[in-house]
Amino acid sequence: MTQTHAAPTAAGDIRVAVSTVIFSLRRDPGSDRASVVLPLVRRTRDPHEGAWALPGGWLDTAEELETAASRTLAETTGLAPSYLEQLYAFGDVHRSPTRVVSIVYWALLREGPLLAPASENVAWFDAATLPPLAFDHNHIVDYALWRLRNKVGYSRIAHGLLPELFTLADLREVYEAILGRDLDPANFRRQVENSGTLISTEQFRTGSHRPARLYRYNHDxxxxxxxxxxxxPHPEVLS
Amino acid sequence: MTQTHAAPTAAGDIRVAVSTVIFSLRRDPGSDRASVVLPLVRRTRDPHEGAWALPGGWLDTAEELETAASRTLAETTGLAPSYLEQLYAFGDVHRSPTRVVSIVYWALLREGPLLAPASENVAWFDAATLPPLAFDHNHIVDYALWRLRNKVGYSRIAHGLLPELFTLADLREVYEAILGRDLDPANFRRQVENSGTLISTEQFRTGSHRPARLYRYNHDxxxxxxxxxxxxPHPEVLS
DNA sequence: ACAAAAGTGTTGTACGTACACCCATGA
DNA sequence: TCATGGGTGTACGTACAACACTTTTGT
Structure with a gap:
């Protein structure tokens, strides 16, 4: 890609991997706040064998980056993401025994059959209390969480964690879980109502106290x- | 990095390059607005030979990503950047005849001896009117410009394009060049004065009409x- | 009836924008 | 003295946070 440097001296010196930080939400009945969770994979190979790590794999020669991210995501969770975006390229020389550049993506998953991991080597963890992970993966998750919290402030990304129909309290819960603080229900309502991202339906969710109106996400x-x-084509079109 | 995929079938299938979009400002005496400029390198090798391309090169096995970006930046301009940040990893299968994943950085350069390119094969271009570039580099520059414009709105990044001492009009000019529209001098002054990022000096720039106070960037x-x-250690410490 | 969540109203503050106006210097 | 950019004052509109209040359900 330049005229100042020849091709790599030895082929295969640097390998390219793709990993994905997959966020979802768990509504813990015990706690009063929902929590951000993510799936991890137990390593069965040499570097950091036995440690938990982000789902990922080597990039195939003929495979797009985003496709690789979707693939490992599907292999891990069996689901398609409601949002997928490149996070960062991590390439520190010493992050792995051999030189590996990891293109990391982050994804959102709507609530679903979450607690049914595909295999014994996959488990969901609370993002706030992770054990020490393989490689620099703790650091990567920290950065992904930072991006998620940032993005929730200036975009409608929280909808990516909710099903088709939801109440304003549901949506507020998502914000509160990500931001880690309580929001004023009254002000939250007005903000989101005036944002043009919601379509109100005539359906209500009953069951406790006053029924709450159900809303739908405005796909426009x-x-x-x-x-x-x-x-x-984004996976987003599935939303 | 995973347990689901073996190591790459053939080593060296995918090569890793690092390129950098280097922004600076040219105060064109003809135009009434400064313009964003960037250096390009003429390719002397096979893919897209003769076309202009972003400065870059193959990633060395023992070289950090950011170091590689700084290196090609210095090779091209002879200068150290006042700001350097990773932009994105571009890895589309068909962006190059052979599979190349380019980790692209973007940088800001303070005004200096800009119009003295190191070689015949380096030239500065107006970012708004680029010729067709090699590979997907037009697209990459578009994205870098988008990030620059975004970032100028919520950060103090514009200072990275100015020398140690500057007037408020200088700073406003930077914003206007990046955003492409005029700003109210009165309101701009108050905004930036209340932001806590400026230290006012007792020096003034004279030469035309009423002298303007010189300010210094608050490195805190x-x-x-x-x-x-x-x-x-960021190159930013040089600022 | 009462608790609790859904939903509405009101008020104060902060901040961006528009624009009128004064100040200081070079020519 | 006059044109020009430096710098100040003021008024308006929007956005958000705080919080009092009304409504509607389950128990």
């Missing part, structure tokens, strides 16, 4: 503005 | 918040 507005990035 | 505040990213 993107979950997040990404600028002039490669506009491959 | 970061040019931009980057979250919990690898905190290697």
């Amino acid at each position: 507005v993107e979950l997040a503005e990404r600028g002039p990035l490669p506009t491959e | 505040v970061e040019l931009a918040e980057r979250g919990p990213l690898p905190t290697e």
